[in-house]
Amino acid sequence: MINVTKTYLPDFDQYVDYLRKIWESAYLTNNGPLAQQLEEGLKEFLGVSYLNFCGNGTIVLQMALKLLSEPGEIITTPFSYVATTNVILWENYQPVFVDIDPKTYCINPALIETAITENTRAIMATHVYGNACDVEAIEKIAKKYNLVVIYDGAHAFGANYLGKSLLSYGDFATCSFHATKLFHTIEGGAIITNKKEWHEKLHLMRAFGHRGDDYFFMGINGKNSEVHAAMGLCNLPLVSKLIAARKAVCDLYTELLDWTHLSAPEWAGGLERNYAYYPVVFESETKMLAIKEVLGQHDIVPRRYFYPSLNKLPFLSNPEPCPVSEDISLKVLCLPLHAELAHEDVERIATLINQHL
Incomplete structure (x- = not known):
């Protein structure tokens, strides 16, 4: 059978070498050394300063929405995987759909402005099939109306726009490292931001919102494991x-x-x-x-x-x-x-x- 995709598996012995290190250390999760190593490798590969390696490509979208100030409407695309809409509903926001450009299949920026209301909190767009949204037009609109821009970049890993990673655009960009993706960690995802304070909040948020005995705010379990990070470390150089x-x-x-x-x-x-x-x-x-x-x-x-x-x-x-x-x-x-x-x-x-x- 020829399926629509096939998971790429790296050299088995190389992966086992990482597993041996995990067995020897008995360090399986909670931001272990391999997860930290993968984060550094991803930042270098993508040319970004702030990245959190997380459990999947859906939870990172939820985390981005959690940083918004108050409930309201999210302008979004109707041409994406269902997770893009589900997270908006799951976090008690209202999706407002704006149609897509008939050429690129990404959200049509010419239609965004008329959809903005006093309740609009953010624009959540998808880089469809790894194609670039009109990031310049979207940024201009967002600045005019003081809106946050979130890019669902589940398809965008390894794509560059104007010499920079496509994941470096927007206030937040998220990525999926699911086994079906070009680069995968079996299950996994990442959230990228350009602001240090947001990165630090996201870092805490993915670990229940606390560090040791110090509790800062409500968080969730968005962490990923050493076993998943090992797969990513094998695949990233390829x-x-x-x-x-x-x-x-x-x-x-x-x-x-x-x-x-x-x-x-x-x-x-x-x-x-x-x-x-x-x-x-x-x-x-x-x-x-x-x-x-x-x-x-x-x-x-x-x-x-x-x-x-x-x-x-x-x-x-x-x-x-x-x-x-x-x-x-x-x-x-x-x-x-x-x-x-x-x-x-x-x-x-x-x-x-x-x-x-």
Whole structure:
């Protein structure tokens, strides 16, 4: 079976060497030496000053929202994974959906300002498929209205914009290190900020809000373990190699697919891509479902990602219409993509799609 993704596993003996160190020290969690080592490595790789390694890519979004001053509305995108909306609801904020740019599939900054009210507290946008949001336009709006900017960068690790990590933009940027991601720690995530005082609060927040016997504020268990950090330490030096391998797969798809009846997002100017996903948009949902069925008959499993448009989630009341997101979400498929995907399999997938378009 060819799945939409495959977890990259590093050299087994190298990972076991880290496990031996953990066994010898009996230090498993609570910000251990490997977690600290990984944090330093991530900061160096991303070129950022403040980063907290945490349990997953959802809890870091929750932590960012916890630092806001008071409840209210969060302007957000309908074209993202459900976690982006769930955390807003979970933290008792109201999501206000703004439609996406039909070219980049990221939130459309031209529509943000009209959605702002006296209750707006932040803008939470997603760098979709590792594509860059219009960070300059969003920053300008946020400064005008004194809003916090949170970027869901679950897809953005290894992507650079204008020579800097895409995760260095915004007041907060979060990342997922789930096993399906380009860089992973099995389960994990990180939150990045550009303010030391916020970083220190986040550092305390992920450890129940206390240090020793000194309690500062309400916190949560957002820590990660030494076992997960060990996987990250094995994988981090390989990121450039993995991106190059994924690029080769993407380039082959682009070369082989019949673009007469397909489309894809336009990548932001100044973006150095990480090749996190390979989305294609069909002319209709009917055609997309037919192709998906054909691929499934050959044990090839793409993914409807993202589907549905989040403003159509059944547990929302009176969400805003987002016609662009609703349309694309019905027609998009992410094709299989990982660093070890054989090029003959890419050729077979492209041939099947072209034959049935």
